[in-house]
Amino acid sequence: MQDAKHRTAAADLSKVAESCVKQNNTIDIYQQYFEGDSIDMTAEPPSAKGLAVFRDPNSVKRAATKINWNPDGNKIAVAYSVLNFQDERMMRQRLPAKSYIWDITNPNAPERELVPASPLVCLRYNPKFQDILVGGCYNGLISIFDLKSRNAAVTQPATYTSEVEHSHHDPVYDVFWVQSKTHKEFVSVSTDGRMLKWDMRNFTEPVATYELKDAQGAEMGGCSLEYNVEGGSTKFLVGTEQGLVVSINTKKKGGQMVSVKEAGAGKHHGPIYSLQRNPTHAGKYFMSVGDWSARIWSDDCSTPIFTTPYASSYLTSGCWSPTRPGVFFTTRMDGVLDVWDLFHRQSDVAYTHKIGDVPLTSIAVQGSPQTGGGRLVAVGDSNGTVSLLEVSESLSVSQTDEKLATAAMLDRETERERHLLKRAQEIEKARSKAKGGAGRGTEADDAAMEETLRRVDAEFLAMIKDAEEEDGRAMEGGAAAQ
DSSP states (O other): OHHHHHHHHHHHHHHHHHHHHHHHTTSOTTOOOSTTOOOOOTTSOOOEEEEEEEOOOSSSOOEEEEEEEOTTSSEEEEEEEOOSTTOHHHHHSOOOOOEEEEETTOOSSOSEEEOOSSOEEEEEEOSSOTTEEEEEETTSOEEEEEEEEEOSSSSSEEEEEOOGGGSOSSOEEEEEEOOOSSSOEEEEEETTTEEEEEETTSTTSOSEEEEOBOTTOOBOOEEEEEOOGGGOTTEEEEEETTSOEEEEETTSOGGGSEEESOOSTTSOSSOEEEEEEOSSSTTTEEEEEETTEEEEEETTOSSOSEEOOOOSSOEEEEEEOSSOTTEEEEEETTSEEEEEETTTOSSSOSEEEEOOSSOEEEEEEOOOGGGTTTSEEEEEETTSOEEEEEEOGGGTSOOTTHHHHHHHHHHHHHHHHHHHHHHHHHHHHHHHHHHHHHHHHHHHHHHHHHHHHHHHHHHHHHHHHHHHHHHHHHHHHHHHHO
């Protein structure tokens, strides 16, 4: 009796074990079980899906000119302004000056309001103190917002504004916090041809002023700015209205402080709207976006090492992926977002996403590793609408050896461009030498011809003189005979 019960229990357990074994055979063998395991996403087609839409609460729709993620990656600060020259809305009424901070989990209403003296064109979080933001205004002023401190009369953040006589004279198109001991210094750039360095502890006037001028002394207007500590704590890149990239090294003194990256065939045909160093290879490579193309540059070359084919519509902004070394995004005037993946293909766009029918004006990718950086992309348009997209893992998760392969490709293109420049210089030198030799040959021929003409003239004059002397002797002999 006891044996029968044991056999029955064993049979029941065998059925349970058999069921578990069969379930185990149907597991996903590609599942990531341990953190740090590499997943091959090359077979997954690139894609993106919309998660939320943040609309400008004001009745007068303004463009979302700049988007900046907070360091935690759960909020976005959006600057709203109208940059169209002689826009009709400016003539009819006073435009609202409010900009907003949005929580990405609540697209219905903004979390905080920022009210500067003039509409904000750019806005950026302090990477060390998340409660402090700096913004550049349309009228050239600089505003600092302290989210912790509030005015007594209203619930808005405390706002500090620079003085008019010491500020920019044109719209401030970009601002950047710089590395310092206090983490309270920043720079601003404007189309008035200056880059100003500020210290928020003494906000009455800028600490330093840098003039944006080319080799001939012509003034250039700055419309984009890039600063990355890995590229140099004292090095700045400025994109200008003239399509040139200006490099500024504040450590150097004299004429070498400001230098123009390219003034020849490599320049953009219009203003450079975006400028950013590669997050993975920030010490050497950066990207510029302007006219109909995006271009990748190396600090070792004066011309771009990679240029995208011209798009069918004007490009308005762009940025790198913080997690994929070879992926970058560009926005267009026709409402299209293009995603490039240099790791897999350099000749064409990897993925194209139609967001709307209005021009796109700004883009920013979430860069916080703690919240899955690289997956969320915020894109703003000319109506003040910010679309939050989630891209696929094939566009956000770094592949095996991608960092080394991308670095090798960029190094190869840099070496190729360097050889092309050297070859072009050799050809130009040979042409100049040939032209100089031809010039010297022509001068020698002219001198020989002049010598020949002088000799012929002398011989002709001597012949005439001899003929006259013979005629004179003949006349004298005839007279004597008579």
